[in-house]
Amino acid sequence: MDEAxxxxxxxxxxxxxxxxxxxxxxxxxxxxxxxxxxxxNEKDAVAELQTSRKEGFYSDLLYAITHRFFPGETxxxxxxxxxxxxxxxxxxxxRNVRITVASIDYLSNLTAELPSPTASxxxxxxxxxxLSAHDGLTGLLNHSSCYQxxxxxxxxxxxxxxxxxxxxxxxDNFKAINDSSGHQAGDGVLRAVGAVLxxxxxxxxxxxxxxxxxxxxxxxxxxxxxxxxxxxxxxxRIEQSSFDGKxxxxxxxxxxxxQHVDSSRDLVRLADSALYQAxxxxxxxxxxxxxxxxxxxx
Numbered sequence: 001m002d003e004a005x006x007x008x009x010x011x012x013x014x015x016x017x018x019x020x021x022x023x024x025x026x027x028x029x030x031x032x033x034x035x036x037x038x039x040x041n042e043k044d045a046v047a048e049l050q051t052s053r054k055e056g057f058y059s060d061l062l063y064a065i066t067h068r069f070f071p072g073e074t075x076x077x078x079x080x081x082x083x084x085x086x087x088x089x090x091x092x093x094x095r096n097v098r099i100t101v102a103s104i105d106y107l108s109n110l111t112a113e114l115p116s117p118t119a120s121x122x123x124x125x126x127x128x129x130x131l132s133a134h135d136g137l138t139g140l141l142n143h144s145s146c147y148q149x150x151x152x153x154x155x156x157x158x159x160x161x162x163x164x165x166x167x168x169x170x171x172d173n174f175k176a177i178n179d180s181s182g183h184q185a186g187d188g189v190l191r192a193v194g195a196v197l198x199x200x201x202x203x204x205x206x207x208x209x210x211x212x213x214x215x216x217x218x219x220x221x222x223x224x225x226x227x228x229x230x231x232x233x234x235x236x237r238i239e240q241s242s243f244d245g246k247x248x249x250x251x252x253x254x255x256x257x258x259q260h261v262d263s264s265r266d267l268v269r270l271a272d273s274a275l276y277q278a279x280x281x282x283x284x285x286x287x288x289x290x291x292x293x294x295x296x297x298x
Contacts, residue, residue, distance in 0.1 A: 138194030
């Protein structure tokens with residue numbers, strides 16, 4: 001026991017990345033533990049790693065499963081105990097218990113050495129990151145990711161004077177759809193319009209669901225004039241479309257980088273102000289920097 005902080009120091013566990021690139025995939029570790037047969041090439045690769053890594057090989061095994069680093073001697077002892085636990089569980093349940101399951105059960109339920117282990121592969125972690133950045137309904141970037149992307153463009157503008165514009169789009173009278181047809185119908189319209197944004201946007205453009213029935217499209221390297229062209233195209237496409245038998249219109253506010261824009265909040269505030277002008281002017285309009293651009297009322 002470490003007297004300074006009351007922590008059990010008999011097991012050195014660090015959550016940061018190991019000081020080497022772990023050469024073993026989770027699938028390879030699973031095969032090594034007996035969950036499936038090793039191929040001849042895998043046998044050769046494992047033998048080479050065991051020779052070169054020595055006890056560090058067991059650190060590699062456990063790191064691939066738990067994403068925690070255990071020193072070699074400790075890792076070897078743990079690996080042997082976990083394997084024994086795996087075979088005991090498999091015998092009791094009369095089926096193969098995979099090494100990932102045995103590791104989690106052993107480290108979390110039978111010992112206090114690792115109170116919150118994780119078992120995840122690269123594909124799972126990539127998907128987890130993707131889900132955290134995207135809106136679950138439309139698949140577009142979510143509110144916080146929207147601000148991160150605008151921040152990056154504003155920083156690029158401050159350094160290189162490369163322009164950026166954003167479109168802030170809001171449905172006109174969207175509440176009427178929810179009231180008359182229900183929220184599921186409203187969600188269907190939001191998903192469909194999100195798909196329209198992806199289709200109409202250019203390759204560099206970034207589409208986001210800002211919240212509710214508001215969307216933002218970030219336009220890198222784009223001045224307000226070019227942004228207006230895209231806004232007009234989006235407004236017309238949505239107005240002329242039928243979404244599961246329902247028609248909707250949108251109002252759009254445009255803001256572009258300039259002397260009064262120092263942050264993402266500044267740019268969003270200007271776009272929101274332009275959007276308010278479009279709404280106040282009769283809806284189904286595009287407003288650029290306070291100048292009403294479209295005269296077709298909803």
